[in-house]
Amino acid sequence: MNERTLLEENENRPERRTAFVARELHRLNLDIVALSETRIAGEGQLCEEGGGYTFFWKGQEPKTPRKHGVGFAVKNCMLFSLTEYPSGLNERLMTLRLNLEGNKHATVISAYAPTLLAEDQTKELFYAALDTALTAIPNEDKVILLGDFNARVGRDSDIWRGTIGKEGVGKINANGTLLLSKCVEHDLVVTNTLFRQKINLKPPGKHPRSKHWHLLDYIIVRSRDQKDVLLTRSVTGSEDCWTDHRLVYSCIRMKILTKKRNAHALKRLKFNVDSLKNDSNKLELQRCLANKLEQEYPPNSC
Structure with a gap:
């Protein structure tokens, strides 16, 4: 096989999905993205140099049905800001920790919760694991909880005062009650419900049968850090990446620790x-x- 034949085969080879997703994330200029329902077995990472992102994932063990799965896509230039590479707690929860300026940190959690029709025991196990993850986070850390919670939190801000705002969508369901109860327990706020915007920019998830859009994916932070969230909204057009969910985007004000030349070390040299x-x-x-x-x-x- 000559060099030309090899080149033609490389050109005809299908592009990796991660490469396509990385290009889309680069277009949107996103720093950290939580991935849900990845359906990739085991735990690993893949760097897309051309797209500028590194993908991390945690799924079920090999030789088991490929379902669930969570992960992160992190811009390559931000990898140095991580205290360590993302760690998968199980196939539904993954965490990473960022170094911030002033010797501060932020813990980010990628989550994929059971559906409404899942068994109660499955839901209890998920929220017990989420509770363990949240409890283990130092109180000084900022918390950013991201993911597909398969829950509707509704818009009753009077009952859930301080946990949701007045810009929610639809009615709460059983999964929504579980999620909001956990938010109350850890003093968290659902940022999707805080900002007034067009209705088509709110709900990121499409029901598989009715094809109606619902608010199922959330970006959740500590109540004390609510002022740092400048905007949370859905991104139209992002559902082209093999998903029936729109990407939920949030602009959060944080000072990530940057690489600086050690002037003192240079002076001593x-x-x-x-x-x-x-x-x-x-x-x-x-x-x-x-x-x-x-x-x-x-x-x-x-």
């Missing part, structure tokens, strides 16, 4: 020039430099 006062050391340095230059630029290279 000194060269021992005193050793060059010795003639033998000076000749040895000249010889090493001459050999290095000859290797890099051979005499007949021009």
Whole structure:
């Protein structure tokens, strides 16, 4: 097989879905994205250099039905801000922790909750695991809970005062009660319900039978950090990535710890020039430099 045949085969090879998704995320200029119902077995990561994102996932064990699954897509330039790579608690929960300026941190959770028709025991196990994850987060950390909760939280802000705002959609269901109860327990607020906007920018999930859009995917933060959330809304057009859900976008004001040159370390760095006062050391340095230059630029290279 010649080189041309190999090149033609590479050109005809189907593009990885992660590459397509990475390009879409790059177009939207998103830093961290929670992924739900990935249906990828095991736990792993994949870097899409061309798209500029690294994907992390946690699914069920290999040789088991490929269902559920959660993950993250993180912009490559932000990987250095992570305290460690994302960790999967189970096939429905995954966490990562960000370094913020001022020696502060933010813990992000990607979640995929059971559907309304799931068994009660399955729901109890999910919310017990979520409760464990939230309890383990240091009180000083910011919390950002993202994902598909398969729940409708409704718009009764009088009953759920401080947990949802006045811009909710539809009526609450049993899964919504479970989610809001957990939010009350950990003093969290559903940011999707805080902002007044066009109705088509609110509900991100489409019912498989009725084809009606419902509010099922949420971005949830601590109540004390509500002021840091500038906007939460759905992104129209993002449902093209093999999903019946629109991407939910939130702009959150946080100062991520950036890479800085260590000025103190540079100031401490000194060269021992005193050793060059010795003639033998000076000749040895000249010889090493001459050999290095000859290797890099051979005499007949021009």
